[in-house]
Amino acid sequence: MEINLEGKPAFGYLHVDLAPGESFVAESDAMASMSGEMEMKAKFNGGFFRGLGKKMFAGESLFVNHFSNPTDKTLRLTVTQGFPGDIMMMELKDGEDFYMQPGAYICSEPSVKLKMKWAGFHSWFGGEGLFRLKVEGPGKFVFGAYGGLIEKEVDGELIVDTDHLVAYPPGFEIKTQLSGGLISSLTSGEGFVMRVKGKGKVILQTRSFAGLAGWINRNL
Known part of the structure; x- marks a missing residue:
């Protein structure tokens, strides 16, 4: 299997070249195109009840698509996400x-x-929801x-906007x-922030949908 990321950083997508007998898993509606001989099957995302929980509380789809190569040659699958980024x-x-x-x-190896x-409720106040997704190896995702997307090495504490x-x-x-005292937090426009404490690499995004919505509301 060969995975190549293209279109970064504004319009990212990926080409997945599956060798004979290989398979790949992607979110519902993530497929942009695939070889005509490739097989696709929709399955519950971890079973019916787990899939339903992921849809309701973790922003994932109830179904995921399993792509497989039943031929004796390499087939290509192209996967993307539903928004620019x-x-x-x-x-x-x-x-x-x-x-x-x-x-x-978005997608992963099987x-x-x-x-x-x-x-926790602190995550909900920070705009991240009451639940988070845990990805377990082995494999690529x-x-x-x-x-x-920015990789940031943390050794101590880091303040991140929600x-x-x-x-x-x-x-x-x-x-x-x-973000500060009560008055300064309200008047600065920052409101709540997240204090991240630990050692390791975290991934941050340079934009947010909440920020986009706020900008649109101010300028319409």
Whole structure:
């Protein structure tokens, strides 16, 4: 299997070349095109009840599509996300995991597992939702977000504006707080921020849908 990311950072998509007998998993409606001989089957996202929970609380689809190559030649699948923005690929070893904000997952190798984990009310106040997605290896997976994606090494604490934290490894402590005092938080336009504490690499997005909506409302 060969995966190539294209169109970064504004309009990211990926080409997946499947060798004979290989398969790939993608979010519902993520397929842009595929070879005519490729097979596609829709399955529940981790079973009916888990899939329903992911749809209701983690921003994922109830179904995922499984693509397979039944031929004796290489076939191509092209996958994208439903909005403009950047995409990134990561590979996890067996036993490794990573956390993502709801709706960030796009596609993965079949060996990758997706689970829903309680994130806490601090995450909800920070605009990230009550649940988060846990990605378990082994295998490669691709995720994306509106705007560009930035890798940031953290060794201590980092303050992140709400809606800008995309993914992070386990072991991080995340709390939501006012950006300053009560008056300055209200008048500065920053409101709540997220305090990220730990050691490792986190992924941030340069834009947010909440920021876009606020800009449109101010200028219409």
